[in-house]
Amino acid sequence: MYKVLVADDEPAIRQGLLKIVDWGALGFCVVGDVSNGRKAVALHQELSPELIVIDIRMPRMDGLQAIREIRKTDRDCQFLILSGYADFAYAKQAIEMDVSGYVLKPIDVEELREELLRIRAKLDQLSGRAKLSEFHADALREELILKLIAADPADAQQLECELVPLTSFAGKSKQILLVEAEDFSQAGPGYLESIKMRWLEAAESEGLGYGFLTGMYTGFLLKEDLNRQGAKSKWTRLLQDACEPGRGFTAAAGRIVYDLADIRQSYEGALGLLKDRFLLDEGQIHLATEHVLSHLVAETNGHAPPDLEAFATKLFYMLDLGRCEGVAETLKEAGKALAAYNSSETAIKTSLAQVLSVALSKLAALHPSINIQDYAPLLAELYQHTHYDKLMHAAHSQLAELARRLGGDGSLPVVKQVMDFIQRHYYENLKLETMAEMYNYNKGYLGRMFKQHTGDSFHTFLDKVRIQQASRLLREGNKVYEVSELVGYPNVGYFHSKFKKYVGASPSSIKGAPPKAEAVSLETS
Known part of the structure; x- marks a missing residue:
């Protein structure tokens, strides 16, 4: 998409040009509008537009003077002159400065459109974009997406202009989805690269989004947001089907935006959610707007340190009573308290291991048949899990079995x-x-x-x-x-x-x- 600068001393003309022409459909993006030639020269130096639509008679510096200044440094910029004066002298000077077109006021929309199409064709020929291969288009699109999510707000509009012609969307909304493969460190050589390529190919073949790679994540600029009916389940299935058996993923999507220039905000929302990846359930897509961590870390400020001894004692009692449901409830209560106080992976694992160790030691002292060393693998296993839900499931699975073994006659009053x-x-x-x-x-x-x-x-x-x-x-x-x-x-x-x-x-x-x-x-x- 080519950048356009509009220069006219009449505000109504400038605003009218922005409204009566579908610039995007013609392959253009208006990046600025100014009221005189001097400002046009300055903004040209800053934005380097490929086309300037310019009036001739303006204060301080007229259009022809501005064109002469710009031509000193830029021979490729195209100029489309607007003027209410059908004076051949103006046209002659414009031809000498290699102006692309001359449109009289009041402007005929169809005439202006034809001129813009002609200039677009010339720009395509000059830039070689008309011959751009599909491979190069994909590479360019990925490069522009990566630039947009890292760009300063001041540069976003220019990058958006370049990205628009390489994208199409089912609706106006845009959203970034980030996915991380699980267990790749334990997989065979090349698994991480392989699964990323599978995700990218699957998304492309189903026309769901534009993929890009950023660090450890596979990213997608979605063609339709995940709040649409069936969209989230469709993406979840796509990600799951591409994984090898027994291996999963962690995925998060940022909030919806409506301009490509704003996709950085969506990207940062997804990235922020993945910083708490340990607390996210594996194999699901989490949305930044769903408050997915509220069941664990809501109102974290001001929480007192959890009483690990009290949780260990309660868990010990539940095990001794053989109450499997009580074991599950105590683990859930302890986990929530630990996460509320300090949601870091290391803190949760260390504290939970301490709770289990104390509870099992108490139990072993009361029941000679229980050897604390038999549960050393469980305590070690806690540190291997990459997700909170898997960690709690592993702890509950073994402790519930122990509770059933100790339960005795649970039918007693x-x-x-x-x-x-x-x-x-x-x-x-x-x-x-x-x-x-x-x-x-x-x-x-x-x-x-x-x-x-x-x-x-x-x-x-x-x-x-x-x-x-x-x-x-x-x-x-x-x-x-x-x-x-x-x-x-x-x-x-x-x-x-x-x-x-x-x-x-x-x-x-x-x-x-x-x-x-x-x-x-x-x-x-």
């Missing part, structure tokens, strides 16, 4: 399960809220169920179990302060009061005494 859980975890900081959360019960409702079944409140039952275990440990000769810690009472004075309440004697009075019937009853009503 919830209260019975809670009682058994207390017997195994009495020494920990157990709360009714925690148990209610693990079983998805209302705290008050679970508390009433528990008391109705056992005759004791949750905390009373917990105290009785602790005191029962304390009696056993004291008779085995353990020191009072040690027993206090072992059964979950960090404060020795508080332990004394609890022990005396349920046993009727001080802890020291039964230390080392021979076993006898427990004074603390755990019978249920």
Whole structure:
């Protein structure tokens, strides 16, 4: 597309020329308009237009003077003179300066169109574009797209003029799609180059967009935006079909723009989304307008560091209870908290590995049948995944299997399960809220169920179990302060009061005494 400069001292004429002529259809792009010859000379030096449509009579410097100045440095620029004066003297001077055409005012649109077509043919001949091969056109288009997405806004309009004749669009909207191949580092030699070529060829054969390569990404200037019905699924299928089995891709599209000069904005939107590629699902096209990360990183500012120990403890409880759904919910909750605080791949992987390691260590200490070393490959595998969803799936898959193995009789009533859980975890900081959360019960409702079944409140039952275990440990000769810690009472004075309440004697009075019937009853009503 050839650049055009319009010079006329009448604003109405300049604006009219922009409206009455379909410049793009004729192969031209108007890059500027000025009101006198001096400005035309200056703008010619800046923009190097191939055609100047110029009036003769203008203030400061008339059209013929401007043409003489420009001809000193540019012999190829074409000039189309507009004038309201049918004076042969003007025409003679114009011919001497190799002017391409002369159109009288008022302008006849059809006459002007014919002159422009004639000048276009001459420009084609001069530039050789009429003989441009399809290969060269593709190469030039890719070069111009790359220049546009890297250009300063001041240069974008000129590049757009050059790119327009090499493109066609189903609608007015334009959009950039960027795609990155997955697992190419583990694939055979040349896989990355091969998959890029397949994507480019597939898009071209189906007429969906214009491809280009930029760094690690394969890019496309789409002929229709992905919000159109069926467009996104069509592109997803195209990308998937080109991949080898077991290998995928990560793709993101920027926002829609309406001028080629603005495609840099769409490109930057897609690129910005791919910076968080770890959080993007593999094998899908993500749109910058869909807020695809909101389920993980929404409102990230101001989040406190996640309590890794609390998540590890909750996961440990869910595993010990054999609650597969609870394991899934805890992993999801932990992952969201980790991403909200620090969404970097390294931070999420390191913190999640710590949560799993602590939970599995606690579990191994409680269940002799569990060897923590058996899960070392899982912890190592976490660092190999390139996507958050695959990472969480791998963790859940193995931990759910472990939960099923430890679950025992899941058909037992919830209260019975809670009682058994207390017997195994009495020494920990157990709360009714925690148990209610693990079983998805209302705290008050679970508390009433528990008391109705056992005759004791949750905390009373917990105290009785602790005191029962304390009696056993004291008779085995353990020191009072040690027993206090072992059964979950960090404060020795508080332990004394609890022990005396349920046993009727001080802890020291039964230390080392021979076993006898427990004074603390755990019978249920």
